[in-house]
Amino acid sequence: MAKLTLLTLLGLLTPTALSLRPSPGCGKTPALVTSSSTTTPLRITSNNKQREFFVRLPQNYNSSTPHRLIFTLHALGGTAQQVIAGQGGYLPYYGLPPLANSSTTPTVFVIPNGLNNGWQNSNGEDVTFLRSVLSTVESDLCVDQDLRFSTGFSYGAAMSYSLACSLGREIRAVAALSGNPQISGCAAGSEPVAYYGQHGTTDNVLPLAQARQMRDRFLKNNGCAVQAEPPVPAAGSQGKVKTVYTGCLPDKPVTFVVFDGGHVPTPRETGESETFAHKETWEFFSQFT
Numbered sequence: 371m372a373k374l375t376l377l378t379l380l381g382l383l384t385p386t387a388l389s390l391r392p393s394p395g396c397g398k399t400p401a402l403v404t405s406s407s408t409t410t411p412l413r414i415t416s417n418n419k420q421r422e423f424f425v426r427l428p429q430n431y432n433s434s435t436p437h438r439l440i441f442t443l444h445a446l447g448g449t450a451q452q453v454i455a456g457q458g459g460y461l462p463y464y465g466l467p468p469l470a471n472s473s474t475t476p477t478v479f480v481i482p483n484g485l486n487n488g489w490q491n492s493n494g495e496d497v498t499f500l501r502s503v504l505s506t507v508e509s510d511l512c513v514d515q516d517l518r519f520s521t522g523f524s525y526g527a528a529m530s531y532s533l534a535c536s537l538g539r540e541i542r543a544v545a546a547l548s549g550n551p552q553i554s555g556c557a558a559g560s561e562p563v564a565y566y567g568q569h570g571t572t573d574n575v576l577p578l579a580q581a582r583q584m585r586d587r588f589l590k591n592n593g594c595a596v597q598a599e600p601p602v603p604a605a606g607s608q609g610k611v612k613t614v615y616t617g618c619l620p621d622k623p624v625t626f627v628v629f630d631g632g633h634v635p636t637p638r639e640t641g642e643s644e645t646f647a648h649k650e651t652w653e654f655f656s657q658f659t
């Protein structure tokens with residue numbers, strides 16, 4: 371009896387070490403999400419507005435396995451359908467499925483549509499919407515609620531940052547590709563969240579300085595060591611400088627990549643045939659298990 375109590379206590383005291391918080395959908399046959407949910411949107415009403423989102427199940431979805439959940443958010447003028455199809459400069463789902471594929475923890479992708487093709491998040495309405503999406507999806511599917519992530523480009527990056535600000539410990543990590551701290555806002559924003567950012571030196575849509583502000587919020591929240599601003603890659607080098615910050619709280623790393631280039635979701639280094647964006651994002655996300 372005493373032993374059992376001690377074990378129970380230990381279990382309660384080490385939640386992150388175990389990192390498994392199965393959602394209410396575990397063990398249930400999905401009643402909402404199907405393999406057609408990448409082509410037929412699911413709808414919910416949020417803030418009196420009809421909103422839609424798509425869901426991509428992994429092959430052989432297993433309702434007894436807690437899945438990783440990744441939001442892939444579109445940019446201004448974009449759509450969820452564009453993220454799914456990989457049109458207009460995107461790779462499908464930001465290029466993540468072929469990498470997520472080989473992981474022992476399978477991934478559910480959630481692809482929502484913003485209002486007016488953006489994520490203005492007026493009075494937090496997009497955070498409210500995405501919270502509802504989480505609860506809807508997690509009631510239907512088996513998700514590890516300690517393995518929620520968000521990524522996106524531009525407005526999608528701004529909204530991922532905003533989610534990190536609002537969800538705090540309820541989201542494990544975000545990857546902000548060429549984002550901005552103002553356009554979707556940041557409510558609360560004082561909890562640590564693992565943070566990956568990337569940004570181009572010559573981005574003339576959303577300036578690099580503001581991407582550094584987003585990074586700096588999480589450097590501070592995550593308790594990372596203060597260090598001088600790293601050098602940027604030389605103009606015309608088509609290179610990148612990747613900084614993995616030190617001293618951050620356990621489980622709360624920060625990585626920032628500055629590349630020689632503009633406002634693009636799929637920057638490539640010189641001599642490379644494909645972008646590094648999805649590889650860096652996946653390297654960052656997959657460290658959490």
Ligand SMILES: *[C@@H]1O[C@H](CO)[C@@H](O)[C@H](O)[C@H]1NC(C)=O
Pocket residue numbers: 432433434435436
């Ligand atoms: C489903 O997942 C559970 C738990 O991870 C596992 O024990 C079971 O073998 C899986 N079923 C199939 C058909 O893969």
Ligand SMILES: *[C@@H]1O[C@H](CO)[C@@H](O)[C@H](O)[C@H]1NC(C)=O
Pocket residue numbers: 467468471472
């Ligand atoms: C990875 O996904 C593709 C389709 O997206 C599928 O054809 C392939 O079999 C998958 N590979 C593994 C190892 O699951």
